[in-house]
Amino acid sequence: MVFTQHFCAACGSEHIRRNGSAGGHAKYQCKGCGHQARFTPAAVAKALQYAQVDELLGERNSQRSIARVTGISRVTIASRIKKSASGFAGAPALAPQKGPEKGVGSAGAG
Ligand SMILES: [Zn+2]
Structure with a gap:
């Protein structure tokens, strides 16, 4: 929020x-x-939040945990990963991950 x-x-x-x-x-x-x-204008506050997301991504946290901590939508985080995929050195940017689909819409564990 x-x-x-x-x-x-x-x-x-x-x-x-x-x-x-x-x-x-x-x-x-x-x-x-x-x-x-x-x-602080909203844009700057948002940039700070995204910087926190990038930092958490660097620590290999899960998208869901980052979404919980920062309050940013998991979808937004996923799109940031796509955008910055070329920037990350260790991340397998082009590896086709076809894992088991997890329930996206369901709000499960709480
Ligand atoms: Zn005062």
Whole structure:
């Protein structure tokens, strides 16, 4: 899950309000401590998440475990593996893996 709720970077308070804009991005000010900042745009937050996915993939974690940890869809992770397959040195990019089909749609173990 990606939450769009903003928090103060200085004190962690959620009592913040818009306070003008800078560089095309909204500025926010904390009511609690007065800390003022531009909050991380969604694209940057997503890039950070993807960086975490790449890191976990490097540690040979399963797609499902990565999906659980990062909250990113397993399908998205799978497509990232395809895109970055040429980049990974050790990964068998062109090996035709025809393993047993696992239930994709079913939400089983929880
Ligand atoms: Zn604050």
